Structures are given as structure tokens and as C-alpha cells.
Amino acid sequence: MSEEQKRRLQTQLWSICNYLRGKMSGDEFRDYILGFIFFKFLSERLYAIAQNALEADGIQYEDLDETNPDHKEIIEAVRQEAVDALGYHLNPSQLFDQIAKKIKADKDAFVIGDIQQLLSDIENSTRGEESEDEFIHLFEDMDLNSSKLGKTPDQRNEVVKGIIKQLDEIDFQINQIEADVLGDSYEYLISNFASDAGKKAGEFYTPQKVSEILARVVSLGKTELKSVYDPTCGSGSLLLRVAKHVKKVGRFYGQEFNRTTYNLARMNMILHGVHYKHFDIKQDDTLERPQHPDLKAEAIVANPPFSLNWDANDLKLSDDRFSPYGKLAPKTKADLAFIQHMLHHLDDKGVAAVVVPHGVLFRGSSEGHIREHIIREMNALDAVIGLPANLFFGTGIPAAILVFKKCREDSENILFIDASRDFEPGKNQNNLRNQDVDKIIDTLASRQAIEKYSYLAPLSEIAENEYNLNIPRYVDTFEEEEEIDLVAVNAERVEIEKEIAELNAKMQGYLKELGLS
Known part of the structure; x- marks a missing residue:
């Protein structure tokens, strides 16, 4: 990824913040924006692991149905591999892309309950695993039922959908870039929030x-x-x-x-x-x-x-x-x-x-x-x-x-x-x-x-x-003042006074010509 692409990614991510600016203070909407970016990142990382595991069988992870008994075994195999490699797991229906598709397909979709649950599920997928300490309570500041997001559930739902829609338009390019590029963009946002x-x-x-x-x-x-x-x-x-x-x-x-x-x-x-x-x-x-x-x-x-x-x-x-x-x-x-x-x-x-x-x-x-x-x-x-x-x-x-x-x-x-x-x-x-x-x-x-x-x-x-x-x-930074040449200063003062006297004389002449003196 070029520096230009990196700057574009950072600008796109920061522009989403404007969506919440005015609705709440910066240190409050920071937690929601960064949390949703993090959710999308986890989703794309999980999807990449899943597709790598299923590629040989020609299976698309997002097409698997958690309620289908035949699919459950495949999802469990992906879960085991994902938890070992990444520390967490997401079901196919919980992927960021799937949530975004649901919102696009149904403008009246009510999603905040599902999203709040899947954030809890990410944390719960680590319980009893080596990664538990690194993930537990990670999303506790993302209360989607908070009045900070809106007075009514419908208002809060619209705000959350707006964030999802805007994030969906940004390609994190997880498979094409070093992890540091997105990480640096996240750091860029933290820096801006700090400012x-x-x-x-x-x-x-x-x-x-x-x-x-x-x-x-x-x-x-x-x-x-x-x-x-x-x-x-x-x-x-x-x-x-x-x-x-x-x-x-x-x-x-x-x-x-x-x-x-x-x-x-x-x-x-x-x-x-x-x-x-x-x-x-x-x-x-x-x-x-x-x-x-x-x-x-x-x-x-x-x-x-x-x-x-x-x-x-x-x-x-x-x-x-x-x-x-x-x-x-x-x-x-x-x-x-x-x-x-x-x-x-x-x-x-x-x-x-x-x-x-x-x-x-x-x-x-x-x-x-x-x-x-x-x-x-x-x-x-x-x-x-x-x-x-x-x-x-x-x-x-x-x-x-x-x-x-x-x-x-x-x-x-x-x-x-x-x-x-x-x-x-x-x-x-x-x-x-x-x-x-x-x-x-x-x-x-x-x-x-x-x-x-x-x-x-x-x-x-x-x-x-x-x-x-x-x-x-220990470090002497004292700067001696330059010695003043009093003779030169006095001569310069005389010249300035002479110029002022000449200007005054000219002004008096003009006033006399105009009959104002």
C-alpha cells in the first residue's frame, strides 16, 4: 500500500467520526468508532482464516448455515482453527459483511440487538482458551443501548446502521497489506481524538x-x-x-x-x-x-x-x-x-x-x-x-x-x-x-x-x-547580548529626526496651499 493509499484510508476512517460529532463528546464517540473499526478488522481476519481452511473444498464460509447440522461440523472445525490462530471466533452470520448486507437489503432492519450479542459472543468464544485475558470485556464500552447514541431504540439503531454503512465502503485490504498499515491508521485516529x-x-x-x-x-x-x-x-x-x-x-x-x-x-x-x-x-x-x-x-x-x-x-x-x-x-x-x-x-x-x-x-x-x-x-x-x-x-x-x-x-x-x-x-x-x-x-x-x-x-x-x-x-545556554554601538544609534536617531522635520515642513506647505494653515 502506497503512502497515498494509507493517507486515504486514514482520511476515510476519520470522516466517519463526523457522523457522530455533535451527538456526543469526542471521548465518548471515540469508543464507538474505534470499537466498530476493531469489529470489522476481527471479522475480516476471521474470514481470511476460514477461507484458507475451506478453499480446497470450494466452500464459502459466509454461505454456511449455523442451523444446518451438516454445516455445524464445518463451522466447528473453523472455530478450532480460528481460536488457535486468532484467539476468537465468529459464526458466518456474524461477519461484518453479512450485517452490512442485511442493512442494505432491509432499510428497516433492527440490528443493534444482534450486534450487541455478537460482540458478547466474540468475548465468550475465548472463555477457557489461552486468549481469554486478552479478549474478555473488550467491548464493554460499546453499549449500543446507551442514550448517548439516541433517545429511542429506533434512533440508536439508525446511528449504528449509519456507522456500519460507512465502514462497509472502506476496504481494509487485510490480505494485501502489512498489519501495521491498518494499525497505524488506528493510531492516527487515536492521535486525532487526543488532539x-x-x-x-x-x-x-x-x-x-x-x-x-x-x-x-x-x-x-x-x-x-x-x-x-x-x-x-x-x-x-x-x-x-x-x-x-x-x-x-x-x-x-x-x-x-x-x-x-x-x-x-x-x-x-x-x-x-x-x-x-x-x-x-x-x-x-x-x-x-x-x-x-x-x-x-x-x-x-x-x-x-x-x-x-x-x-x-x-x-x-x-x-x-x-x-x-x-x-x-x-x-x-x-x-x-x-x-x-x-x-x-x-x-x-x-x-x-x-x-x-x-x-x-x-x-x-x-x-x-x-x-x-x-x-x-x-x-x-x-x-x-x-x-x-x-x-x-x-x-x-x-x-x-x-x-x-x-x-x-x-x-x-x-x-x-x-x-x-x-x-x-x-x-x-x-x-x-x-x-x-x-x-x-x-x-x-x-x-x-x-x-x-x-x-x-x-x-x-x-x-x-x-x-x-x-x-x-550543567548546560550553559546563556547568550551574551550584542554590545550596543551608542555612536551609531545616536547618528541614526539624528537622521530619523531630520527626515521627520522635512516631512513636517512639506505637510505645512501642502496645508498652506490648501488654505488650511
Whole structure:
């Protein structure tokens, strides 16, 4: 598929959103639009598996009748193959194309009951199977009987039929394209919804270029990763971005607190062609109830919520994640608690990259103590990267990226990069450009000191600064003002005054001629 075709697909998918715009808020119709796209995708994937299995017998899967005893055996054989390959199953009458045909054939067709049931059937087809955790409750946010879709059942039915009709006109080309193309289009929609959602978007989406930096940091110099983990995974975009920079990721791990966003992350994984056996996304509070207790990940990426309130009860000092430090992050600022969690789950030869507010770099008290322990006792901080302000949804404050390694190649220095001035101004948000991202990664790879951009700080200097990591302490970006030539300025002032006097004289002459002076 060409880039032009890809853009056309994205435009077609986004245009469907206009059908629901005005009927409900963006973060509400997002769940319906993405859910229906996902249903069509699952349907086409299932159909491809079924046709491959039945091709030799010349049987069309959609022609099979679930009530026919002779056909039931064939459908069961397809079910077994589909559940093993894809993790789920759909009967012939439940295929997206069949629903669309029913709507075209009968303009009065009432379909929301059938569709709600088949969405439940997709989930139920995984019960007791290895794929159950990846599919169960996946469609719980698609309540087709919700008044959000319309006041009456008939109104809701018309809205759902309208979405089906528009989606039916779009060819996903499942058999002709890599899974990533449709997955990228899904990601494009998530990005657009994030832009529309504004402040709320911070809950589920990290700006693409920031994701790019994090992904390239943890994959630098590697072609394969055994495992990638995001403890606050949102829609899963960060995990999937890492996969674009290596040939293979063995397994994806993630945890997300918000239930709706958790479902979105699982859909996003599947739409990007990640097999259900190769990802493990859990839903719960990461700091309170971590769901991957034995995980040691080769790469960890995260954009945790800034300065989150958390239960900093002293009992947590018995938790292996926090006990080595002797102190907990403040109750009103969980930023360093997330970092402690990440370091606990980082493999000895792994790399972690996390987005933090600038306060994490210099705040004192328990945060200063934890920061000192990470640097002095663990020697795990590898780099500090300052980003421009107003990059993120929901906040205009500047942020930084911290890079951690337990076994550092350059164990005597910490690299500081001040990339805060390299960006493209935007109407609502500033944006990083490709050259800005490349410059950060190239500097990180070479660990070079560049005037007014980067500095390699010895650990002794960090200690002298009492483990304060405020970037201006290390990267001097001060620009001397050009010396003013007072003689030249005065001469220019005299010339301007002379021109003004001449203009006034001319004006007086004109007024005199007109008899107005």
C-alpha cells in the first residue's frame, strides 16, 4: 500500500467520526468508532482464516448455515482453527459483511440487538482458551443501548446502521497489506481524538515525537528485544512505537489503571498484528497492585501522570520496589515512585526511559534522598534530556526524559541535553521536528558535549551540586547580548529626526496651499 493509499484510508476512517460529532463528546464517540473499526478488522481476519481452511473444498464460509447440522461440523472445525490462530471466533452470520448486507437489503432492519450479542459472543468464544485475558470485556464500552447514541431504540439503531454503512465502503485490504498499515491508521485516529480531547488526552496518549524519542532511546544499538514494558501504558502507543525500531520484540507487557484505556490498548495491540500470545496487558493501579511481579524487562518506557497523588503509607517501605531507598516519594507527587517501580522491573542489562516534570530533577526532602540513592548507590542514571514546553496534552509545563541503565558503559559521567529550544511552534501545542529528535538521539549515542546543548557531567560534579539535576546547572545556554554601538544609534536617531522635520515642513506647505494653515 502506497503512502497515498494509507493517507486515504486514514482520511476515510476519520470522516466517519463526523457522523457522530455533535451527538456526543469526542471521548465518548471515540469508543464507538474505534470499537466498530476493531469489529470489522476481527471479522475480516476471521474470514481470511476460514477461507484458507475451506478453499480446497470450494466452500464459502459466509454461505454456511449455523442451523444446518451438516454445516455445524464445518463451522466447528473453523472455530478450532480460528481460536488457535486468532484467539476468537465468529459464526458466518456474524461477519461484518453479512450485517452490512442485511442493512442494505432491509432499510428497516433492527440490528443493534444482534450486534450487541455478537460482540458478547466474540468475548465468550475465548472463555477457557489461552486468549481469554486478552479478549474478555473488550467491548464493554460499546453499549449500543446507551442514550448517548439516541433517545429511542429506533434512533440508536439508525446511528449504528449509519456507522456500519460507512465502514462497509472502506476496504481494509487485510490480505494485501502489512498489519501495521491498518494499525497505524488506528493510531492516527487515536492521535486525532487526543488532539480533540485536550486535557483528557494525557490519560491515554503520548505525543508521537516524544514516543519516538523514548522508543529510540531504549532500542539504541539493538535489533531485537526480549521484552518491553510500560507500567502506565495508556493506549499502548509507546509499546508499539518501540517495536518499530527493532526487528523483533519477544513480548509486550503493560499495565493501565483506566478501564476504557486498557481496552483500547488491547485493541491497538491486536490491530498492529501482535499475536495474543505475545502481549500481556493488565488493568489495575500500578503502584498499589502491580500485575507483573516477577518481570525483569529489557526495555521499559513510560509517560506516567505528572505529580499524581498516591498512598505513601510507611508500610510500603517493606515493598521490594521501595525498601532499598529507605524513603518514599511524597503523597502528592508519585513521580519518583514510578521510577522506583521501573528500576525494580528493569533487567540488569536493560534500558529505561521515562518522562517526568522538571521538579523531579531538583525537589528536596525525600525526593532528593531517592535521587541521591539512584545516582550514588545504584549509579543507574545515564542521561537527562530537557524537552520544550507545551508539548503534552493537558499541561504546558516543560518536561524531561530520564534514561536509566543498571550497567552503564560510561559509569563516571551523566549526560545532560538541553533540547528545550528546538521545536516548531504550534497553535495549541509545540511540536518536535524530525531533526530535533535525530539531534537528541545522535547526541545520546555519541555522548558528546556540544556548546549550549549538551554536557557530560562527572559524578563528582553531581555530588558537589548535592544531586540537584536542574539542567541549567550543567548546560550553559546563556547568550551574551550584542554590545550596543551608542555612536551609531545616536547618528541614526539624528537622521530619523531630520527626515521627520522635512516631512513636517512639506505637510505645512501642502496645508498652506490648501488654505488650511
